[in-house]
Amino acid sequence: MKKVLVTYITHSGTTRDVAEAIAEEISKTGFEAQVFELAEVKSTNDFDAVVIGAPMIIGWHRSALNYLKTHKAELASKPVALFLTAMSLTESPSPEMQGVDLHIDQKLITPPQKPGRFSFKESFTTLKHYLAPVLKAAPTNLKALAFFGGRLDMYRLKWYDALFVMLVVGAKPGEKRNWPDIRAWGASLPALLKLEEK
Numbered sequence: 251m252k253k254v255l256v257t258y259i260t261h262s263g264t265t266r267d268v269a270e271a272i273a274e275e276i277s278k279t280g281f282e283a284q285v286f287e288l289a290e291v292k293s294t295n296d297f298d299a300v301v302i303g304a305p306m307i308i309g310w311h312r313s314a315l316n317y318l319k320t321h322k323a324e325l326a327s328k329p330v331a332l333f334l335t336a337m338s339l340t341e342s343p344s345p346e347m348q349g350v351d352l353h354i355d356q357k358l359i360t361p362p363q364k365p366g367r368f369s370f371k372e373s374f375t376t377l378k379h380y381l382a383p384v385l386k387a388a389p390t391n392l393k394a395l396a397f398f399g400g401r402l403d404m405y406r407l408k409w410y411d412a413l414f415v416m417l418v419v420g421a422k423p424g425e426k427r428n429w430p431d432i433r434a435w436g437a438s439l440p441a442l443l444k445l446e447e448k
């Protein structure tokens with residue numbers, strides 16, 4: 251049976267829960283899915299495909315980007331999918347992503363206040379701004395990328411993080427995870443990763 255590694259980084263648990271739901275859905279399609287925190291992953295050699303999830307924390311989580319950069323060669327030998335959790339996404343054109351299936355939870359998107367012109371906050375939360383460093387670091391065989399709503403609890407944050415999230419990202423506290431959307435993407439992953447045979 252083909253094996254999929256679903257690995258994640260999290261600060262407050264949001265992205266771990268998303269990774270677990272995705273792995274559950276992959277398992278339901280007849281493939282084996284194992285979930286590990288990224289820091290625990292020694293090697294991806296035992297897996298036929300890799301899914302990596304991390305939150306937007308002033309850009310996609312730095313450790314996730316570093317992992318992609320340092321494991322580019324290892325990841326190049328298998329299909330890869332990435333997912334991002336975030337609280338704010340301004341409606342904006344998608345960057346060039348040939349051969350990559352881009353999924354966005356439509357409930358996460360908010361239109362810019364003035365059509366065709368982004369404010370400072372909005373320009374910080376466009377697809378292009380978020381994805382440029384991710385796509386630069388991504389392995390050549392990236393097959394799918396998804397954007398999901400996350401969860402934000404200001405009481406858990408240090409004051410300067412809370413200030414950044416409020417003033418720059420413009421995110422309000424709350425729960426934005428859309429479980430049917432997350433689970434549907436998880437169920438579609440074996441096809442997106444082209445894991446046809448069981």
Ligand SMILES: Cc1cc2nc3c(=O)[nH]c(=O)nc-3n(C[C@H](O)[C@H](O)[C@H](O)COP(=O)(O)O)c2cc1C
Binds near residue numbers: 335412
């Ligand atoms: C310091 C900090 C920076 C953040 N930066 C962004 C951001 O740039 N864009 C965004 O949409 N959400 C941002 N968020 C919200 C997180 O992405 C969101 O809360 C996510 O669900 C956290 O996932 P976790 O619980 O797995 O760590 C930020 C949160 C924190 C604490």
